Amino acid sequence: MSKTTVAAPAHEPVAVRAGDQADPALTQEFTTAWKRELSQRSDAPSPDACLRAAIVACRPELADRWAATQAADAKRARGVRRVHYLSMEFLMGRALRNAVSVMGLDDALKAALESHAGAASLGEVLEQEPDAALGNGGLGRLAACFLDSFATLELPSFGYGLRYAHGMFAQAIQEGRQVELPDEWLRHGNPWEFVRAELRYPVGFGGVVESSGGHRSWKPAEEIVAQACDFVVPGHATGRVSTLRQWHAQPSRPIDFAMFCRGEHMAAGQHYEAADTLNWVLYPDDSTAAGRQLRLKQEFFLCSASLQDMIARHLREHAEIDTFGRHNVVHLNDTHPALAPAELMRLLLDVYSMGWEEAWAVTTQAVSYTNHTLMPEALETWPVRMFEELLPRHLEIIYEINRRFLDEVGARFPGDTGLIARMSLIDENGERRVRMASLAIVASHKVNGVSALHSKLMVQTIFADFAAMWPQRFLNITNGVTPRRWLMQANPELCELLDRHIGTDWRADLHGLKALGAKAAGKKIGQEFLATKRANKERLAERVRRDFGVTISPDSLFDVQIKRIHEYKRQLLNVLHVVARYQAIVANPGADWVPRTVIFAGKAASAYHAAKLTIQLIHDVARVVNADPRVGNKLKVVFLPNYGVSLAEVILPAADLSEQISTAGTEASGTGNMKFAMNGALTIGTWDGANIEMAEAMGVENMFVFGLRTDAVAKMKSWGYDPRLYAEENFALQQVLDAIGGGVFSWGEPDRYRSLVQPLLHRDPYMLLADFADYVHAQEQVDALYRDPAAWAERALRNIAGMGAFSTDRTIAEYIEHVWADPKAR
Template sequence: MPNTLLTPATGTATAPFEYEQLENSVAALRVSIANRLVYAVGKDLRSATRRDWLFALFHAVRDRMMHKWRETLAVSQDSDAKRVYYLSMEFLTGRALTNALLSVGIYDDAREACTQLGADFDALIDLETDAGLGNGGLGRLAACFLDSMATVGLPGMGYGIRYDFGMFAQKIVDGRQVEEPDYWMVNGNPWEFMRPEFSYEVQFGGRLVQEGDHVRWVDTDDVIATAYDTGVPGHELTSVSTLRLWTARATSGINLDAFNKGDYMRAVEAKNESENVSRVLYPDDSTEHGKELRLRQEYFFVSASLQDILRRYLKSHGSFEQLAEKVAIHLNDTHPALAVPELMRLLVDEYQVEWDAAWALCQRIFSYTNHTLMSEALETWPVDLMGRLLPRHLRIIYDLNARFLAEVHDRFPNENDLLRRVSLIDEHGQRRVRMAYLSVLASHKINGVSALHSDLMVKTIFADFARLWPDRFNNKTNGITPRRWLSQANRPLSALIDARIGTTWRRNLDELKQLRPLADDAEFQSAFRLAKTQNKKRLAERIAQETGIVVSTDSLFDVQIKRMHEYKRQLLNLLHVVTRYQQILAHPNANWVPRTVVFGGKAASAYYMAKLVIKLINDVARVVNHDKRVGDKLKVVFMPNYRVSLAEVIIPAADLSEQISTAGTEASGTGNMKFALNGALTIGTWDGANIEIAENVGLENIFIFGHRTEQVAALRASGYNPRRYYDHNYDLKTTIDRIAEGAFSPEEPNRFHDITRTLLESDYYLLLADYADYIATQQKVDELYRRPNEWARQAILNVAGMGMFSSDRTIREYADDIWKVKPLFQ
């Protein structure tokens, strides 16, 4: 694409130039990789290590994205298009190289080029480290959305933090989770570009000075936020989105005087304190220091992002009159909620925009996605902490709250309790700022992430706000990118689908419905089962390599991989495992369907109960896997360090997907979508997106069990007594008793006392209430698996029904209904 060079001194155009046109043939790629090895990595063929070859391949691929990336940015700027800015504390991107190779369309040619150069392509792919920029579904959703924004061609960017360390790398030592640093950038990150020209001061602490109607924030401790950009290619390089991540730098270097005196710790103390802001994803917030660091992180990234957004807008606009027509800012959960008072601060304090005009702009610019209904997960911050760290923002929040409560009082003068319920400040006990309420107040649109979640959202946590502004609330059911989660992760199944319906389903996932007539085709069923077997063999090899456990690929692969949390009920799954083990011992000659039960997931470092469940899983696995009476009838596996690249191996191999959260607790889920897209059948509660999956694949092609949301509420309201279920169900009682008496921990019989006591005394997430139906439904799973043709038929129908769950569809709905942003490329 023709472009012009700008002189550094004046920024004025000089002469036009042409981008180098890079061919995608094997020969051209071979030359590019060899050249990148020499000129970017600084090695030659004789001295190159695997890391060197990996970086050379990275650079060769990145070069082929640059033309479209620059074009995307140029078209967006030249057309003065409205842009969306997606603010998220997490972007769980996984590995970038394979995704880029497929997006550019050079995967097979790059493999051949590497082979001709003597480099092991598969080893290089496997050498790439997962980016430590996220932990769970929230971050993975954000990554899928960036992929879809690029594929759809929307102008916009993602903003987040460039964490030096991920949350942690999980090791299993003696069955227990051990956290180790996840320094994912230890070998460098060739995918990113440092942008030192985009650096901003972020203020903390200090005091406020009132000068008439104007407020100055002075005597602050400042940190520099510096930008690093990563390109996110869309399918077939439609466009390339930008992920801009901020890293913290100290405003000054080391204390040279202290250093010269030999006091090396004090010499770097201030620098380290400043730069800790972007050091670690999810610092342990069980301490006051951890809480403060987390709040610093949240403000750090939104302040830098807002300053950057306004800088970009002001490049082509002389006033803020068009700000809401050109800028849409989306809050991915409440972590970026401080963007609201920060935008007010920048407009009112820095640019002298009148308060009411600034607030009117905010309410047109911001939108917010809620990801949880659980009160303990709705973010709040102590007033004292915010006042000490961000005094200007606390005052802005108080001012917003006073004006808001006055408006509510005018509308409902006789409902004083309503004012308490909707206030941005929770006055009970330690006074706290309600970040979800702040997000709702500022946003013109608020969405949930599944039909059930969005319905419950307006009936429960935001019921008062829905009464005030019913038109603000809507649903946007989550989606996943089919490029990574089928095309990339499951090449055997993708090749089969390509052979039958063509390749364009990657962009239009609804085309998978063409597979429905093939569900009854014996030949297609056979080919489908063969693809599944190939994936199961790959996983079995990984299991043996990482855990030493040998599993049979003829067994039913029963998988639950997700963040360890009591509401996700990994413990209910384990109760079934123990029950099944007991039954196998009691009836060894019965017609058992062999099962391999696979768990994976990290527990937050301070989450005692979740870590104890990990230990119990591994203790049960140790006993079951070494019991010769059981053999291949049952194997239990806990895969350590669950991450995106591991999920790409596990999900295509799964026969059964465990989505068993207590009804009303899982906002949506996206793992459920990935499994079904890859031909696994779901066993799950009537919760989150399970409901919409059932509606799209057919209720007869999914295993639903357990109490529904309204029944859960009724049980709790009536005084739920878990012991009643324990006393009246022999299998349940035997299972819990075996755990309690130390059958799986003979060296420490009371090791799991806290688990069994919690189950029998409170059982907040109703495991015991759902146990009997869960066990009965697992028997239905066995019955179906004994009929392989029928199982394959239902699995094919699951794949065929997943068209709705593309993140492309979700992003188009956001763009049309919330952001009002149009694609750059038609």
């Protein structure tokens, strides 16, 4: 992967008032504000009081930086486009540590806390902050990393999302089962939030479309107001900030006072609840019609409010609406915001009276789209009848886009009716549905995948017809992560080690990690690395003991799989290996076993039965394994509930082994794999997603690669894959399946897991049985290397040395160059 340089910012610079070293004036302002806020509280300086005081003290400086950034962007050079990144998720995590670090206020906050008798410690204050529940997994964390790089690279930009009151859900475990609870992260308010009272836009639903003099206009039956609430993300080594603008739904009219006075209190304000429902939960359960309708309403609410805001800003800076696409990018993070092109067309046609061709030219110039999945079932589609009910004008516009597009397809490929049916924006098979990914592709000037393999498969499989028509439209931009959050803040001890041995240049340009490769075999650096890793493992072990009552040994190999629970991510394959290992230990407890602690974390979607059953199986296996005296410390299994950013910041630095074991061809990229490797964990993984580019960057010999590759998976499925043969030929696998399916881990309910293991013998769509033997063999190689601490440390350091290309700074620089640049400049 080549190094990408970033051009100098094309706007007026924003002065840096603080950075790695504190500005005395800013420190004084912070200390004064902190004392003032704390003195206004009636309670003692509790951790919560100190947290809020620290946040309030940071706000004035962040507000000043926000104002300076927006003023500079308004004067940006001609041809530099402002990027608007639309995403249903932004998994931000905690913000205080990042803010005080960027502004050089670490020492000031520590001194402020120490100056108050009885005040909480810095660690207690930082732990008090709840994770912002605005995302779920990799999609949302990627978006959050992008905001960090937007600011650091000084890119004129906005992130746009929704202000969820309860996030997806808080995960609790009761008797081994996942239980979904509201994530009440806003119960004490959000002191980071800047409410923009002047920025309010109407968003409609339902109603009718009227025609007058050839002009179409939508008259919604329901109207909700979108209120802007800003969350500011400061950049590093710059005075600039990124803005995450979140939309909060509010009713468009007051209560019906006459109805209220008649005693009909709930009916008088039912429209308040209808509006507020949009704010409640990320990804409402879509197993019901009401849940599906709420999802669609949320997605349109995001798109409509964001586009109205963009256009209003554009018209303040430029006189003509027809230059919108020249000055602005509307980037779709997956298909959730794919209604944006239809809404932009409605605004241009109906509100600004453009002609169709002119409006379409503006739209396609502005819109670009990132695809995040290769699985057709994961590509959003919506029933036409739901559009007719909620978005009738948008359905008209989509029909017209489709008519013109299919005319173009027919002209290019005459007589191919099958192609036309496949490429149509409307799926006519069964219930008629709108294909949102197809709409995003047709309306975008660029469509990118997120790893080299994913982008290749994207144009060879799910979007092959579109790629044949527009090959120049498709490209790859491999994902990354921000090293500020995931290395410098999460693992300061490792960063200090790197500074001592290779200098500090890597902090500004992660490619500087390459210098570590020449030193990786050194005895001293290897010992220092292992000492740092052990300290991080002790920290995690103490947290597990404190919070979950399970004792794990820092001397054991920490084997970690933390990600959304899903069949294609194959947590079940990991469990099969755990059970096989358990059975082998019981059969021969005196053997020289490498002690291992297997750690799981992740949420299953509330309606995803197989994923929730996998979580229960993990807990049942842990209950049996951890209590078996024949096993002792040779094997422990732990599930850490309610996985999120702050928990990941503790787990990642402690991990020895990173499980990246999706079926080849199913994981678009992954970013957890990058975070683990940056923190010195070795990867056991399939030849899938960004694992491939990581292996090429660090040397494939430094990764434990196993399993069928994408072409082999496709061939086996086309020839007729029979998973039973693998079970019949592998006695250890047979024992594992019999134990799980026979109730060994579910006393009192022997059939509990038959629905998990029996389908593996008949369908096994994610090839667990085909990959099992090679996975176990790779785990044996892991054990062999872990027995040699010096060799393990060298391999881990070579992993870190190869991670320079996996910063979102590189990712965003490539977006700027290949996707978001002025089309006329390319």
